[in-house]
Amino acid sequence: MYRYDEFDQDFVRARVAEFSDQVQRRLAGEITEDQFRPLRLMNGVYLQLHAYMLRIAVPYGTLNSRQLRMLGHIARKYDKGYGHFTTRQNIQFNWPALSDIPAILADLASVEMHAIQTSGNCIRNVTADHFAGAAADEVADPRPYAEILRQWSSVHPEFSYLPRKFKIAVTGAERDRAAIQTHDIGLHLKKNAAGELGFAVYVGGGQGRTPMVARKIRDFLPEADLLSYCTAILRVYNLYGRRDNKFKARIKILVHETGVEEITRQVEAEWQELKDAELKLPEADIQAINAYFAPPALPDRTEGDAQVKQARLDSKSFSEWLDQNVVTHRHPDYAAVTISLKGIGEVPGDATDSQMEAVADIAEKFAFDELRVSHEQNLILPHVARADLKTVYDALVEIGLATANSNLISDIISCPGLDYCALATARSIPVAQEISRRFASLERQREIGELKLKISGCINACGHHHVGHIGILGVEKKGTELYQVTLGGSADENTSVGEIIGRGFSSEEITDAIEQIVDTYLGLRLSPDERFIDAYRRVGPSPFKEALYAGETKAA
Numbered sequence: 001m002y003r004y005d006e007f008d009q010d011f012v013r014a015r016v017a018e019f020s021d022q023v024q025r026r027l028a029g030e031i032t033e034d035q036f037r038p039l040r041l042m043n044g045v046y047l048q049l050h051a052y053m054l055r056i057a058v059p060y061g062t063l064n065s066r067q068l069r070m071l072g073h074i075a076r077k078y079d080k081g082y083g084h085f086t087t088r089q090n091i092q093f094n095w096p097a098l099s100d101i102p103a104i105l106a107d108l109a110s111v112e113m114h115a116i117q118t119s120g121n122c123i124r125n126v127t128a129d130h131f132a133g134a135a136a137d138e139v140a141d142p143r144p145y146a147e148i149l150r151q152w153s154s155v156h157p158e159f160s161y162l163p164r165k166f167k168i169a170v171t172g173a174e175r176d177r178a179a180i181q182t183h184d185i186g187l188h189l190k191k192n193a194a195g196e197l198g199f200a201v202y203v204g205g206g207q208g209r210t211p212m213v214a215r216k217i218r219d220f221l222p223e224a225d226l227l228s229y230c231t232a233i234l235r236v237y238n239l240y241g242r243r244d245n246k247f248k249a250r251i252k253i254l255v256h257e258t259g260v261e262e263i264t265r266q267v268e269a270e271w272q273e274l275k276d277a278e279l280k281l282p283e284a285d286i287q288a289i290n291a292y293f294a295p296p297a298l299p300d301r302t303e304g305d306a307q308v309k310q311a312r313l314d315s316k317s318f319s320e321w322l323d324q325n326v327v328t329h330r331h332p333d334y335a336a337v338t339i340s341l342k343g344i345g346e347v348p349g350d351a352t353d354s355q356m357e358a359v360a361d362i363a364e365k366f367a368f369d370e371l372r373v374s375h376e377q378n379l380i381l382p383h384v385a386r387a388d389l390k391t392v393y394d395a396l397v398e399i400g401l402a403t404a405n406s407n408l409i410s411d412i413i414s415c416p417g418l419d420y421c422a423l424a425t426a427r428s429i430p431v432a433q434e435i436s437r438r439f440a441s442l443e444r445q446r447e448i449g450e451l452k453l454k455i456s457g458c459i460n461a462c463g464h465h466h467v468g469h470i471g472i473l474g475v476e477k478k479g480t481e482l483y484q485v486t487l488g489g490s491a492d493e494n495t496s497v498g499e500i501i502g503r504g505f506s507s508e509e510i511t512d513a514i515e516q517i518v519d520t521y522l523g524l525r526l527s528p529d530e531r532f533i534d535a536y537r538r539v540g541p542s543p544f545k546e547a548l549y550a551g552e553t554k555a556a
Contacts, residue, residue, distance in 0.1 A: 001143075001292060001370065002059070002147050002292045003112065003292065004112045009109075009112075011154075012112075012114045012116070016102060016106050016109055019039070019040075019043045019102060019105065022036065022039045022040075023101060023102055027098065027099060033047070041119040042116070042117075042119070043115050044056065044117075044118035044119050045098075047422070048094065050095075050420070051094065051096070051097075052097075053092055053096075054092065054096050054101055054104060055090050055119060056071070056090060056092070056115050057113070057114060057116065057125045059146065060089065060125075060150075060170075061089035061127060061130050061372045061373040061374065061375070061380075062143060062370070062371075063370075064363075065361070065364040065369050068359060068371055069356070069360045070107060070111045070113070071083055071091055072353040072355075072357040073107065074107060074108075075352070075353040076353040078093070078104050079094070079095045080095045082350050082352045083353075083356070084347075084349050085349045085351065085378075086349065087413060087462065087463070087464055088124065089125060089127045089128075089130070089374070089375055091373070094416070116154065116155070117153070121165055122153075122156075122159065122160050122161070123166045123167075124165055124167050124168075126146045126149045126153070126169070126170065127168075127178060128146045128169065128172075128178055129142060129170075129172060129173060129176075129177045130373070130374035130375070131173075131177060131380065131382060132382075133293060133382060134330060134334075135330065135336070137173045137174060137175055138172040139172050139189055139190055139191055139197070141172060142172035142187070144289045145170055145187065145189065145199075146170050147289055148289055149226070158238065159234050159238065163237065163243045164246060164251075166234070166237075167184050167185075168184065168230075169187070170186075170189065171187070171189065172189040175492065176492045177492070178375065179464075179467070179492075179495070180202055180205075180214070181202055181214040181491070181493075181495035182206065182207060182214070182464070182495060183202070183205050183214060184204070184205065184206060184214075184237075184252070185203055185233060186201075186202035187199045187200070187202075187226075188200040190220070197223045198220045198221050198222045198223050199220070199221045199226065200216060200219055200220065201218040201229065202216050203233060203267075204260070205495070206250050206252040207464060207466045207467070208250070208461050209247060209459045210247075210250075210252065211461070211497045212252040212255075213497060214495075215255060217263065217264040223286065224280050224282075224286075225271075225275055227279045227280075227281060228271060228274040228277070229271050229275075231274055231279055232267045232268075232274055233251075236267050236270055237251045240258070242254070296370070298333070298383065301385040303387050304386025304388075308389060308390070317402075317404070320446075321393055322389065324404040324405060324408065324446070325339075326389065333385060333387070334385055335384050335389060336381065336382050336383070336384070337381040337384050338374070338406040339378060339379040339381065339396060340401065340403040340406055340411060341379060342377070342378070342403060343400060343401070344410060344440045345436055345440075348412050348429075348432050349377035349413075351379070354399070355400070358395070359399070362381065362395050363381055366385070366388045367381040367382065367392075368383045378411075407450045408445040408448070408450070409439045409445055410435070410436040410439050410440070411452075412435065412436060412454070412455060413455065413463055413464055414431075414454070414455040415428050415455070415457050415458075415462035416462075417455075417458075417463075418474070421457060424458045425459075425475050425476040425481075426458070426482070427481060427507070428457040431455055431474070431483065431511075434511050435510075435511050435514055438514075439515075447522070447528070449528065449529075451470065451532045452468050453469065453472070453514070454468030454470075455471075455472040457474045458475075459473065465486060466486065466489050466498055467489040467490055467495065467497065468498060469487070469490065469532045469536070470485065470486075470487060470498075470532075471485065471498045472485060472514075475504065481507050482505065482506060483513075484504040485502070485514075485548075486498030486501065487541060488533065488536045488541070490533055501545055501548065502548060502549050503549070516547050518532075519547075520544050520547040521544075524539055524543055
């Protein structure tokens, strides 16, 4: 993985010292909260409902064990003993004292981490496929390009005060696990007919109050032109993006109102002025960054298949976990493991200090000292020998992180909602907990099959409800919480925005409504292999509306 160079180290240390001085002035009353706000946001510090919150960057979701141990240390020393992993592959601490944040940032800097550009109208943390570098189906590892984008975008003087926040995602496989079409810029790493690497470029995706799927504006961009083309996109956005209305300031609105053909024309025209200048990536520089992401030497472990086969016979729970949380690796003797942070009845995405430290130990011993954070709020061990899978499973059981529910209905994405967030209009966490308890039976979950359920506590859609197979949006209406249901969303290579199914449900009704939707799907699917999203696209919303609201229609 990437290691800080001298510039990175000096830059982060200088920022820590600068912000420490700003915090001291705020605590002394020398600056007001309004004056402090832009300063803290530049360093990932939010003021939530009950306390300050610190959001820490995990570039393209990649961590080592030393860094995860530091996060565990911070959770124990400065917070309430846990952290919350987010859909941006970051981690948030919800209870730090403002006076402690400079010390936290200094601790982070000691392990090559920071909180810069995790907030504000700038280019946020660049995300990537959480199986990058391990996936059997990828064309190439997308993380070197994410790192190039990180270096280019960090405190970029031209793009530090954009009309609104800006998000980029990169994937290197045909199966999109990075949700690139929900981003301001989405990059699909691919090869052309000549075998050369490049990118399909998508622009204008996003969620929030106006969800939109990104539009492809270039089918193949040579890898050397990555920075010049992204610069062209950002320049067009910076010039024409609205600054008079923050609700219409994202590039998705510019693409929608201007038209994708005109936006493409403007980007291409801007790019013509840039493409042969200093932003063209030299092959030597690409290779230098690639070297940081060279895969670990994976010795053959041919005994793995026999050991896994025997362990399956000895343990039903291990067999279920193997089927659900373990995916194929590019090396036949290895696998990638999803560590679910979605235990039944628990808070989605949370991990305790001791769990983080234990997972760091597991990664160091069994996964070549490498971990990932997924945008689905789980942790990943990307390189585990199949011969070690049972040992890893047993270690996860000991720390309560062996839930076998990856991609099932209880693997819920949820924002913190009204329990923490000052923007939220309804609670998310209790709804997620209740639904996971209702569907606690693993046998029942596996009968249902792949189902992406996502919950947001306000229209800002931090829980990505728009692209859930089942999405839940919490809203406030006349002083009570109502939950609006959308169906048919997806964030993969066939991205779609879910349709609102009808009136909202109270907090007492919402779990029953989800169960009714699931039961309707089970009754209409053509076979156990037909996923919820495929069945919904085949039959549309009518059967679900009828199941949910038939009694009300007849009564009316």
